[in-house]
Amino acid sequence: MRSGHYKESVPSLIVLSDSTAVWVWGGILVLAMAMAPYFLNAYLLSFLVLILITGTGALGLHVLTGCTGLISLGHVGFLLLGAYAYAVPVAKFGAPPLIGFLSAGVVPALVSIVVGVPSLRLKGLYLAITTLAFAFIISHVVLSMSWLTNGARGLPVMRPELLGIDFESDARFAHLCLVVAVATLFAVLNIQRSRVGRAFVAVRDNDIAARTMGINLQAYKLRAFMTSAFISGIAGALFGIYLSFVSVEGFPFLMSIEALAILIVGGLGSTAGVVLGTVLIVLLPEVARIALGMLGPQAEMLFSTAAHELRTVLYGLVIILFLRFEPRGLVGVWRDVKRLWVNWPLRH
């Protein structure tokens, strides 16, 4: 336990978690997900893959909106850019997939400077609107550059072969997504416990004090944009591969809302919240579909004909409900439950 009264060695104070339980349960969870492809049917496996990809993308937005406090509706723009930055070199020019993934991170990171610089002086609603415009400009540009992107026809992409490993099968592809998601999670957690991550939080909580501590506000906001875009781009590439087809239609604006909903439902600013929020938001439409199915075949029909609209309504609804009743998000609930458990009579 960390406590003020015992003097411990300093290296032990900067570990990611000093709780053995966290490491053990985390390990079990990852192991379970690694084994899952061999037990789940294709339909259920697709949910696992979706959770992993969406979670990776949400971690990207988390760096920008959760940590640095820069609200962005442009998330889908970075996902789309990442997907095309992968698909164009790999599917059109036959580049190795590893190069594709590199470009899926680097291209959005560079483009994020273009939206980042005009956003430096903007806050709140104005920033939201600017990034919203950015998302639509990106899809417009992609459509108009059809000599490179095939325009509205899109680009088919295959499952990749990386470092001599073929990720063609569903199970292997799930493993690839798992590796990327876990690596991203660790990277984000590490950033948060180091200089740059603390600077992000400082910029979010009090920019004048942050500057007085020696933090260059513009530079760090840009760094947040670039880091976020890099991670989101990788997630976008994975999503494109998952769809086996990269097109503007495959990346609806709703994905920006979905990622914001994940952050709010999980608890804004919390990395554990991103994980919890992702699971809830990805599964929510399916749960709603099953619930509607119980109301009879007509209701289920509605779901298949208006799935996109229903998802829009659902995300909006959970955002409002959480902001109204539990602004701390699922991590807040989790902490309450834990406190209750620890303080239960006769437990200590």
Next chain:
Amino acid sequence: MSALLEIQGATKAFRGLVAVSDVSLSVERGEVCSVIGPNGAGKTTLFNLISGVLRPTSGRIVFDGKDMGRVPSHRFAAHGIGRTFQNLALFKHATVVENLLVGCHTSLRSGVFAGAVFFGRARREEIAAREQVEEIVEFLEIEELREKVVGTLSYGQQKRVELGRALACRPKLLLLDEMVSGMNQEETEDIARFILDIRDDYGISVLMIEHNMRIVMDISDRVHVLHFGQKIAEGAPAEIGRDDTVAAAYLGPATAKHPRRLADANR
């Protein structure tokens, strides 16, 4: 050697209002100086000029022999200017230790990638920073607050954390804006002791804005008095206590004949 801080004819005007008007003052190395003056006298504005939060309309700020006019605001910390704020400016969703670690920002190097990997140099520098923070935590006697989220602490505790954060910048000059306002007698005495230790043990010069005359009279080497943006007096605490213009500024001209009351002005 020249003075650590030299303000030469600094003026700051907000539209029509001249908040600081042609103020010159200096802080020598190893000094504890106070800035006093009635509400709205321009004390905080003066601090904002010294710490780069605001730029003077005219005049110069020379720190450690360097004209700060062309130094970007975020570089003031690296030059050795640390400060606290009158109305708490902590990172309130972060823990005490995290707040202090932000104070170490300028003495660390690692970027996004090194931080994400958290290995080798990045890890070593984090350990070194944490060691420094632990030292400050012990110095300020806030061991049991280490992992607390700052927003949950009491006002007095938050003030202490802000002091710690400013110390973590390893400043040459520490600017304290009304450090003890709202504190009880005991907390005030703790802070007075810390300020003297900061000067004596760490060799940091201190410039503080205070309304509490006890602490001003007890621990400052020199006092500067501001009134309506102008500097109206400067001297040792005892001299200032006897100064008629100062008493007039605080209490109005009618009571200037009883200057000894100055010490009770804010009771």
